[in-house]
Amino acid sequence: MSIGALMGIFLGVALVNNLVFSGFLGICPFLGVSRKVDMAFGMGCAVTFVITVSGVVTWLIVHGILAPVGTAIGQPHALDFLKYVAFILVIASMVQLVEMYLKKFFPPLYTAFGVFLPLITTNCAILGTCLYIDMKPETQSLLNAAIYAFGGGIGFMVAITIMAGIREHIRFSDVPKCLQGAGITLLVAAILALAFTGFTGIGK
Amino acid sequence: MAEENGSNLQQFSDGVLANNPVLVQLLGMCPTLAVTNSLENALVMGMAATFVVVMSNVITSLLRNLIKPHVRILIFTLTIATFVTIADLALKAYMFEVSQKLGAFVPLIIVNCMIICRAEVVAIKNGVGRSLADALGIGLGFTIALSILGIVREILGSGSLLNFQILPDAFVDGHSWVIMVLPPGAFLTLGAVVGIVNQIRASRSKGGAA
Numbered sequence: 001m002s003i004g005a006l007m008g009i010f011l012g013v014a015l016v017n018n019l020v021f022s023g024f025l026g027i028c029p030f031l032g033v034s035r036k037v038d039m040a041f042g043m044g045c046a047v048t049f050v051i052t053v054s055g056v057v058t059w060l061i062v063h064g065i066l067a068p069v070g071t072a073i074g075q076p077h078a079l080d081f082l083k084y085v086a087f088i089l090v091i092a093s094m095v096q097l098v099e100m101y102l103k104k105f106f107p108p109l110y111t112a113f114g115v116f117l118p119l120i121t122t123n124c125a126i127l128g129t130c131l132y133i134d135m136k137p138e139t140q141s142l143l144n145a146a147i148y149a150f151g152g153g154i155g156f157m158v159a160i161t162i163m164a165g166i167r168e169h170i171r172f173s174d175v176p177k178c179l180q181g182a183g184i185t186l187l188v189a190a191i192l193a194l195a196f197t198g199f200t201g202i203g204k
Numbered sequence: 205m206a207e208e209n210g211s212n213l214q215q216f217s218d219g220v221l222a223n224n225p226v227l228v229q230l231l232g233m234c235p236t237l238a239v240t241n242s243l244e245n246a247l248v249m250g251m252a253a254t255f256v257v258v259m260s261n262v263i264t265s266l267l268r269n270l271i272k273p274h275v276r277i278l279i280f281t282l283t284i285a286t287f288v289t290i291a292d293l294a295l296k297a298y299m300f301e302v303s304q305k306l307g308a309f310v311p312l313i314i315v316n317c318m319i320i321c322r323a324e325v326v327a328i329k330n331g332v333g334r335s336l337a338d339a340l341g342i343g344l345g346f347t348i349a350l351s352i353l354g355i356v357r358e359i360l361g362s363g364s365l366l367n368f369q370i371l372p373d374a375f376v377d378g379h380s381w382v383i384m385v386l387p388p389g390a391f392l393t394l395g396a397v398v399g400i401v402n403q404i405r406a407s408r409s410k411g412g413a414a
Binding site: 031081122126132184 | 231387390
């Protein structure tokens with residue numbers, strides 16, 4: 001696999017098919033934790049970390065356990081119905097593991113992530129990325145899957161940090177009362193999504 | 205017991221209107237934005253999520269005395285994942301085309317915070333009747349909210365409703381607002397609808413106070 005092709009996968013998922021603006025994944029934290037830039041950046045880092053680890057582990061589970069066992073009993077897709085349950089279990093336990101590991105070995109990082117780590121279990125960006133890695137033809141090798149997951153996390157971080165930067169300024173502007181809070185955030189997200197459609201075609 | 209029946213009805217209607225999961229509580233945003241580019245997708249998504257929330261609320265409520273507090277989130281997630289798998293297989297078997305269009309958003313019902321929120325807030329503390337009423341109300345409220353978005357986006361974006369063309373040819377041939385079925389249109393429509401709902405709620409509470 002050439003570096004260029006890997007770059008293509010990375011840019012494709014980070015910018016062109018940005019998780020938030022064109023994939024509609026992770027909207028809840030995107031709306032909830034985008035009030036301040038430093039919090040948004042912390043959330044973005046935590047998500048990038050967990051998304052990369054769980055992307056790799058779920059790839060290993062599908063290609064290392066579910067598919068070989070299925071092939072062994074003669075039906076390659078026999079265990080596919082276990083995928084969703086397995087994925088969500090992996091993500092929940094990965095989050096827990098990462099939390100314990102950081103607490104023990106990197107206490108400053110752990111305090112910095114704070115409440116974001118446990119929240120990530122129900123972040124649909126993580127499960128969504130794992131599902132896409134399982135579905136897409138270009139992520140059938142482990143390296144590609146890892147790059148795809150990492151790119152997705154970076155895309156989420158970029159989106160939520162930009163949004164937080166804009167929202168810090170919106171506080172000083174005169175927003176109609178009924179649009180304050182979620183309304184204006186969604187309208188700004190619409191304009192940002194419009195801007196991100198400009199990336200269409202990069203990496204082809 | 206009569207009082208409990210009355211409150212069940214209240215619980216149901218709260219889920220549809222006063223506590224609408226999407227428009228008021230702003231939960232379950234991802235499928236709301238992603239699958240509402242046509243009314244058909246929105247309705248199927250609403251039905252699938254309703255099935256899952258009803259089943260997960262009933263099961264959680266039945267098990268509520270057995271679940272230990274520190275593993276409850278895991279139990280909720282596993283219950284939900286099981287029923288999402290059932291819903292996904294059923295959609296693939298009987299409505300294959302729609303299931304292809306919804307793609308990853310059917311399995312993503314697992315992490316829909318609306319469903320886990322109902323298990324945590326209602327089902328773990330209340331009997332089966334009340335949990336069922338609550339789940340039906342929340343499911344219906346979710347479906348209605350998705351349908352509103354689906355109707356607006358399908359009419360403006362493709363000039364049709366449930367795949368029947370309803371706007372004149374002059375609009376559909378190259379002049380439809382394609383942006384409405386693309387991602388920006390989703391954010392725009394939801395932002396506008398949330399704004400309108402807030403306005404209605406504000407004027408109502410003012411009217412009630414006066």
